Amino acid sequence: MTPAAAAAAAAAAQKTDSNPGPALAARRFLAKEEGLVAQLLTPRQRQQLLDISTIVKVSKGHYFYKEGQESKAIFVCRTGAAKTYRTLPSGAKRIKSFLFPRDLFGLAEAGHYMNTARALTPASCYRIELEDLIPLLQRDAALEFQFLIKLTHEIRESQRRVIMLARKDAIGRLAMFLVMLRDRHVELKSRDVVPVPMSRSDIASYVGHSLETVSRATTRLVKQGFIVFEGRHNVRILDTIRLERMAANV
Amino acid sequence: MTPAAAAAAAAAAQKTDSNPGPALAARRFLAKEEGLVAQLLTPRQRQQLLDISTIVKVSKGHYFYKEGQESKAIFVCRTGAAKTYRTLPSGAKRIKSFLFPRDLFGLAEAGHYMNTARALTPASCYRIELEDLIPLLQRDAALEFQFLIKLTHEIRESQRRVIMLARKDAIGRLAMFLVMLRDRHVELKSRDVVPVPMSRSDIASYVGHSLETVSRATTRLVKQGFIVFEGRHNVRILDTIRLERMAANV
DNA sequence: CGTAGTATTGAAACGGATCAATATCTGTGG
DNA sequence: CCACAGATATTGATCCGTTTCAATACTACG
Numbered sequence: 370m371t372p373a374a375a376a377a378a379a380a381a382a383q384k385t386d387s388n389p390g391p392a393l394a395a396r397r398f399l400a401k402e403e404g405l406v407a408q409l410l411t412p413r414q415r416q417q418l419l420d421i422s423t424i425v426k427v428s429k430g431h432y433f434y435k436e437g438q439e440s441k442a443i444f445v446c447r448t449g450a451a452k453t454y455r456t457l458p459s460g461a462k463r464i465k466s467f468l469f470p471r472d473l474f475g476l477a478e479a480g481h482y483m484n485t486a487r488a489l490t491p492a493s494c495y496r497i498e499l500e501d502l503i504p505l506l507q508r509d510a511a512l513e514f515q516f517l518i519k520l521t522h523e524i525r526e527s528q529r530r531v532i533m534l535a536r537k538d539a540i541g542r543l544a545m546f547l548v549m550l551r552d553r554h555v556e557l558k559s560r561d562v563v564p565v566p567m568s569r570s571d572i573a574s575y576v577g578h579s580l581e582t583v584s585r586a587t588t589r590l591v592k593q594g595f596i597v598f599e600g601r602h603n604v605r606i607l608d609t610i611r612l613e614r615m616a617a618n619v
Numbered sequence: 620m621t622p623a624a625a626a627a628a629a630a631a632a633q634k635t636d637s638n639p640g641p642a643l644a645a646r647r648f649l650a651k652e653e654g655l656v657a658q659l660l661t662p663r664q665r666q667q668l669l670d671i672s673t674i675v676k677v678s679k680g681h682y683f684y685k686e687g688q689e690s691k692a693i694f695v696c697r698t699g700a701a702k703t704y705r706t707l708p709s710g711a712k713r714i715k716s717f718l719f720p721r722d723l724f725g726l727a728e729a730g731h732y733m734n735t736a737r738a739l740t741p742a743s744c745y746r747i748e749l750e751d752l753i754p755l756l757q758r759d760a761a762l763e764f765q766f767l768i769k770l771t772h773e774i775r776e777s778q779r780r781v782i783m784l785a786r787k788d789a790i791g792r793l794a795m796f797l798v799m800l801r802d803r804h805v806e807l808k809s810r811d812v813v814p815v816p817m818s819r820s821d822i823a824s825y826v827g828h829s830l831e832t833v834s835r836a837t838t839r840l841v842k843q844g845f846i847v848f849e850g851r852h853n854v855r856i857l858d859t860i861r862l863e864r865m866a867a868n869v
Numbered sequence: 870c871g872t873a874g875t876a877t878t879g880a881a882a883c884g885g886a887t888c889a890a891t892a893t894c895t896g897t898g899g
Numbered sequence: 900c901c902a903c904a905g906a907t908a909t910t911g912a913t914c915c916g917t918t919t920c921a922a923t924a925c926t927a928c929g
Contacts, residue, residue, distance in 0.1 A: 457869050458867075458869070459869065463782075463785060463869075465778075510760050513764075514763075514764075514767070517764070517767040517770075518767075520767075520770065520774060523774050524770060524773050524774050524777060527777030527780075527781060528777055530781055531777060531780055531781060531784065532713075534781065534784035534785070535713060535784070535827050537827075577784060577785045577787075619707050619708070619709070619713075
C-alpha cells in the first residue's frame with residue numbers, strides 16, 4: 370500500500386465506530402404511498418452486517434477483484450471511489466459504473482465476478498464474505514429484502530444512463546454526467562465543488578464518446594461559464610440552475 | 620374493439636385454461652450455485668395470482684395506462700406485444716421498453732405510472748389490482764421475492780441496452796436489437812422468423828438513431844445477406860452465426 | 870526534477886441527422 | 900373484396916458533429 374493510501378486508510382479508520390456502516394438506502398416501489406415495505410436497516414441488522422464484515426483498504430489503481438474470478442464476497446464502498454469495467458474482446462475497457470460511499474458492488478453471476486473493480490482513489494470498503502452473508506440473509510428475510518431493494522437502485526441508474534446515452538450532443542451528455550456526479554456526492558460541505566476522481570478517458574467510456582470529445586465538451590462548459598476546474602479532479606459548479614437546465618433539456 | 624382484435628382476443632381466450640399464467644421467470648443472483656433463493660412460482664402461488672387477476676384485451680394502438688395516471692394495477696403480458704414510452708417536454712416520445720408474453724409492466728413510482736403503455740398488436744394481459752396484490756405479497760414473502768426477482772430482469776435489460784447504445788455504428792446496433800428480439804421470442808416454432816411488431820420509428824427511438832438511419836441499416840443487413848424481410852413485420856434470419864458475431868462485435 | 874501517463878488542441882474524414890421527394894403498406898369505407 | 904387515403908417506410912443529397920490521427924501541453928509520481 371502506498372503511504373498516501375495508508376494515511377487515508379488511517380484517517381478513515383478513525384471514523385469506523387461512529388460510521389453507521391453500509392446503510393443500504395431504501396426505496397419505494399410498486400406504487401402507493403408506502404409501497405410494499407421500505408424502511409432502512411434496523412440498528413440490529415446494521416450491527417449484524419458489521420459483525421461479519423471486514424474493512425479492506427486499497428490504494429489507487431489497485432483491484433478489489435477481477436473479471437472472471439470466483440466470487441467469494443460482496444463489497445460496500447465506505448470511503449474513496451472506485452470503478453467497475455469489463456474488458457472487451459477488442460481489448461478496450463468499457464466502464465460499467467462508478468462507485469462512491471454506500472454503493473454495493475461485487476454481485477456476481479454463476480459464482481464469478483462479471484467485471485473488474487478497481488480503486489480510483491485510495492479507498493476503503495466493507496468486505497462481506499458470501500459464506501457469512503448468505504446464511505444471515507436466509508435467516509432474516511427483511512434483510513434479504515433490503516439487498517434486493519438495493520438492486521432496484523441499479524435499475525434506476527442504468528435507466529438514467531440510457532437517457533443520457535440517448536442524447537447526441539456531447540455537451541449535454543457531459544452536463545448530465547456532472548449533475549449525476551454531484552447528486553451522488555452526498556457530503557454536504559462544499560456542495561458546489563464536486564470531486565471527479567475518474568480520468569477523462571473513463572468519463573468518455575462511461576458517456577459513450579471519445580476522450581477528445583469529452584475534453585472539448587468540458588472546455589466548452591468552462592468557456593460558457595457553467596463550471597470551472599480546480600485542478601483536474603474537482604469541478605466547481607458556477608451556475609447550478611443553468612447546468613441542470615442543460616442536463617434536463619431532452 | 621375492432622373485429623380483428625376481437626377475433627384475436629377470442630382465439631387467445633381459448634388458451635386461458637391451459638395457460639400456466641404469469642410464470643415470472645426466476646433468475647440467479649448474488650453468486651454461488653443456488654444464489655439466495657431462486658425457484659419459479661409454485662403451482663399454488665400461480666393459482667393465487669390467477670385468482671386475483673383479470674384478463675384485459677386491448678386492440679392495436681390502444682392504451683393500458685397513460686403517464687401520470689394513478690396506478691391501480693400491474694400487468695403481465697399474455698399474448699401480443701406492447702410498448703412503453705415517455706413523452707418528453709419537447710413532445711417527442713422516447714421508447715422505454717417493448718413487452719412480450721410473460722413480461723411484467725406497470726410498476727409505478729409514488730402511486731403514478733411513469734410511462735404510457737400501448738399495444739403494438741392486439742394484446743391480452745393479466746391485470747392484477749394492487750389492492751389485491753399487496754395483501755397477498757404481504758402474506759407471502761416468497762411471492763414478494765419473486766416479484767423483486769422480476770425487477771432484476773429489468774436491470775439486465777437496461778444494461779444490455781447500455782451496451783447497445785455504446786456502439787456507434789448503426790448496423791451493429793440494429794444487429795444487436797434483432798438478436799435481442801429473437802432471444803425474447805420464446806415460441807419455439809419457426810425460430811428464425813422473428814416478429815417485429817413495432818414500427819421503424821419505434822425501433823429508431825429505442826436504439827437511439829433516426830428513423831432514416833434505421834431504415835438504411837436494415838437495408839444494408841438485407842443486402843449483405845444477414846436477413847430478409849417477410850412483410851415489414853417479420854424478419855427471417857438467414858445467417859444466425861454471422862448476425863450474432865456482428866451483434867457481439869464490440 | 871524528469872519522465873510516463875494523461876489531457877488539450879488542431880485538421881481532416883467519416884457517418885449520422887436532417888430535409889425532401891417518392892414508394893409502400895395498412896386499415897378504412899365503399 | 901377492392902380501392903383509396905393517411906400513415907409508414909425507403910431512398911437521395913447536403914450539412915453538421917463526432918471520430919480519428921497527430922502534435923503539443925500538462926501533471927503526477929517516482
